[in-house]
Amino acid sequence: LKRCRKKGEVSVTHLKRYSLISRLEAVMGEFSQRGAGLVQPVRSVVPLQKHGGFLGLMPAYLAHEDILCTKMVAFYQREQGSSLPTTQATVLLFDPVSGVVSAVMDGEVITARRTAAVSAISAKLLMPRHAEILCLLGSGHQAVSHYEVFTQAFTFKEVRVWSRSKERAEEFARAAGGPVTVCPSVKEAVEGADVIVTATNASEPLLFGKWVKSGAHVAAVGACRPDWRELDDDLMRDAVVYVDSREGAAAESGDVILSGAEVFAELGEMINGSMPAQRDKTTVFKSLGMGIQDAVSAKLVYDKWKSQQ
Ligand SMILES: NC(=O)c1ccc[n+]([C@@H]2O[C@H](COP(=O)([O-])OP(=O)(O)OC[C@H]3O[C@@H](n4cnc5c(N)ncnc54)[C@H](O)[C@@H]3O)[C@@H](O)[C@H]2O)c1
Numbered sequence: 001l002k003r004c005r006k007k008g009e010v011s012v013t014h015l016k017r018y019s020l021i022s023r024l025e026a027v028m029g030e031f032s033q034r035g036a037g038l039v040q041p042v043r044s045v046v047p048l049q050k051h052g053g054f055l056g057l058m059p060a061y062l063a064h065e066d067i068l069c070t071k072m073v074a075f076y077q078r079e080q081g082s083s084l085p086t087t088q089a090t091v092l093l094f095d096p097v098s099g100v101v102s103a104v105m106d107g108e109v110i111t112a113r114r115t116a117a118v119s120a121i122s123a124k125l126l127m128p129r130h131a132e133i134l135c136l137l138g139s140g141h142q143a144v145s146h147y148e149v150f151t152q153a154f155t156f157k158e159v160r161v162w163s164r165s166k167e168r169a170e171e172f173a174r175a176a177g178g179p180v181t182v183c184p185s186v187k188e189a190v191e192g193a194d195v196i197v198t199a200t201n202a203s204e205p206l207l208f209g210k211w212v213k214s215g216a217h218v219a220a221v222g223a224c225r226p227d228w229r230e231l232d233d234d235l236m237r238d239a240v241v242y243v244d245s246r247e248g249a250a251a252e253s254g255d256v257i258l259s260g261a262e263v264f265a266e267l268g269e270m271i272n273g274s275m276p277a278q279r280d281k282t283t284v285f286k287s288l289g290m291g292i293q294d295a296v297s298a299k300l301v302y303d304k305w306k307s308q309q
């Protein structure tokens with residue numbers, strides 16, 4: 001077993017953003033073609049009722065690159081102020097010939113980076129052409145990775161953050177690599193924003209369609225259970241809705257299921273040209289996370305690490 005060294009040490013240095021974004025773009029496009037070369041069942045989720053948590057199992061096999069991987073991820077609703085992490089992931093990479101585990105990797109950085117990179121692909125295709133204002137709702141791991149990836153991939157005139165904890169939002173702004181405006185309310189944070197990332201553990205809507213500028217793009221990464229929401233019905237029904245996986249959204253997205261919104265297309269269908277990017281409309285990319293994203297990310301890390309041994 002090749003054990004990943006200090007948490008995050010290997011992944012951060014090895015997930016160079018451009019190779020990661022291009023690999024993810026390719027695999028999402030391939031996924032939406034539903035060819036035989038890619039096997040990814042919908043995530044299995046084991047509810048841990050009495051602990052307010054879930055264990056997700058995310059296997060994937062990419063035949064062309066011969067990548068066999070599974071991520072195990074424990075995720076929880078935590079009380080405000082809890083010091084426990086809400087998401088803890090471990091990634092296993094296998095030798096597909098022998099079935100032997102090639103590497104056991106900490107999944108924290110892989111999860112943070114690949115999620116933000118996929119959101120950046122949706123923004124590249126769907127945000128207004130002259131987007132100026134980025135708004136982050138949430139100040140946790142996903143908000144940080146989205147800030148890092150989005151400010152590296154795009155140029156915004158203004159970046160705003162809102163968190164239910166003002167202190168955490170201020171801490172986020174202090175630690176960010178550039179100027180970030182801390183907003184006291186979601187309404188003020190999203191007003192006039194061109195790109196809105198919702199990265200919270202909310203289970204009830206916190207982003208309302210009436211506040212969202214026409215033509216804006218919303219990358220919604222939270223609310224990954226069928227009864228969790230971040231977005232209200234108006235936004236889900238008025239926007240053009242894209243998802244990472246139709247099956248995943250139908251099984252897990254409370255924003256899609258409870259609003260009854262129509263899913264217009266998968267991100268991968270836009271990437272491979274089978275569905276249009278309706279950039280001039282208000283758009284939502286509902287992201288739930290996919291094992292194939294972890295697989296290509298883990299393989300990038302492993303190959304880079306191996307080349308340095
Ligand atoms: N789409 C994906 O691929 C993907 C990947 C990883 C995590 N996630 C999801 O993204 C969300 C954020 O993950 P994270 O790792 O950043 O978590 P985190 O715990 O690091 O941050 C969560 C943020 O949400 C805020 N929050 C918590 N409860 C809230 C509420 N009721 N209302 C408003 N804000 C609230 C917290 O204050 C914090 O700022 C989680 O729901 C997680 O399951 C999605």
Ligand SMILES: O=C(O)[C@@H]1CCCCN1
Pocket residue numbers: 056073075087089111224288289290
């Ligand atoms: O795809 C992921 O990594 C996350 C795990 C937590 C629940 C939402 N999806």
